[in-house]
Amino acid sequence: MSNIVFIAFKNIASRTRRLAKELNADILSYVEDFPYFFSMIFVTIHILRKKPKVIVLQLTQGLPFAFLIFLKEILKFNLIVDMHTGFLVYNNIKGRLLNKPFVKFLKKVNLIIIHNETIKSIIDKDLIKKVFVLKDPLLKNKIKEFKILPEFIVFTTLSFLGDEPLSLIKDLAEKLKDSALFLYTSKKKVQIPNMINLGYLKYEDYLKILKSVDVVLAFTKREYTLLSLAFEAISLNKALICSKTKTLEKLFKNKVILAENVDDFLVSIEKLKDKRNREEYEKIIKNLSEELLEEEKLKINYLKNMLAKL
Numbered sequence: 001m002s003n004i005v006f007i008a009f010k011n012i013a014s015r016t017r018r019l020a021k022e023l024n025a026d027i028l029s030y031v032e033d034f035p036y037f038f039s040m041i042f043v044t045i046h047i048l049r050k051k052p053k054v055i056v057l058q059l060t061q062g063l064p065f066a067f068l069i070f071l072k073e074i075l076k077f078n079l080i081v082d083m084h085t086g087f088l089v090y091n092n093i094k095g096r097l098l099n100k101p102f103v104k105f106l107k108k109v110n111l112i113i114i115h116n117e118t119i120k121s122i123i124d125k126d127l128i129k130k131v132f133v134l135k136d137p138l139l140k141n142k143i144k145e146f147k148i149l150p151e152f153i154v155f156t157t158l159s160f161l162g163d164e165p166l167s168l169i170k171d172l173a174e175k176l177k178d179s180a181l182f183l184y185t186s187k188k189k190v191q192i193p194n195m196i197n198l199g200y201l202k203y204e205d206y207l208k209i210l211k212s213v214d215v216v217l218a219f220t221k222r223e224y225t226l227l228s229l230a231f232e233a234i235s236l237n238k239a240l241i242c243s244k245t246k247t248l249e250k251l252f253k254n255k256v257i258l259a260e261n262v263d264d265f266l267v268s269i270e271k272l273k274d275k276r277n278r279e280e281y282e283k284i285i286k287n288l289s290e291e292l293l294e295e296e297k298l299k300i301n302y303l304k305n306m307l308a309k310l
């Protein structure tokens with residue numbers, strides 16, 4: 001049993017899986033919707049039985065966070081939050097109502113992990129001393145490819161949440177219908193014309209698909225967001241096109257293709273159909289992957305040292 005436990009009150013994010021592995025930590029997840037009654041009972045029993053020294057919360061929802069703050073006061077464990085963008089940046093009134101009232105509890109945690117430097121600008125200045133920036137850890141395992149039909153294949157993931165530019169994606173699919181096979185994975189059984197929904201995949205199978213496609217598209221219309229799909233694609237040295245945001249511009253510094261509209265995506269995809277262009281771009285992505293890996297090693301070691309002192 002590890003002294004560190006990651007807790008997720010929703011589905012375990014791929015970032016959480018990789019970070020937990022780097023820290024040799026256990027993962028505890030009980031998937032339940034608001035108000036999380038049974039999951040909070042389940043988590044309490046686990047903490048009482050295992051008595052972990054450090055709990056890392058996958059921070060996406062406010063109410064479970066407040067509950068862990070309450071338990072922390074009683075049971076005296078160290079609480080770290082790996083804070084996802086949606087906890088501070090809201091797409092709708094629901095997100096604001098479920099999260100904003102609980103932001104004040106950040107002052108009670110031992111450490112706040114954020115995903116990129118840009119988020120610092122919207123965090124209370126009094127909390128900055130508790131903030132640690134850690135990008136998504138890269139994949140380390142060797143991933144096998146699937147044997148896929150010889151079409152040119154474009155791939156993305158969709159959650160159908162408010163930060164995804166669905167109208168752009170639909171327009172892009174319409175224009176690609178005669179020139180590319182456009183695949184996506186989603187937990188929701190939503191069909192988009194001219195795209196193929198592969199449904200919910202085991203993570204290992206999802207990575208095999210990702211490894212096997214020609215071009216990966218990572219979409220967002222929300223600032224301060226770091227896209228896990230992008231880091232997974234970079235890990236596998238895949239040709240990657242991301243939505244253009246100030247956050248991603250600052251993060252990737254002209255090393256990743258960024259697209260602002262449908263035409264931008266189409267031009268970039270058309271260029272990457274040429275295998276020589278794609279291979280040249282994949283070399284750039286590989287170099288970026290090596291740079292990120294060196295930075296990650298330093299950051300993870302620093303984080304381990306901080307945890308050892310708690």
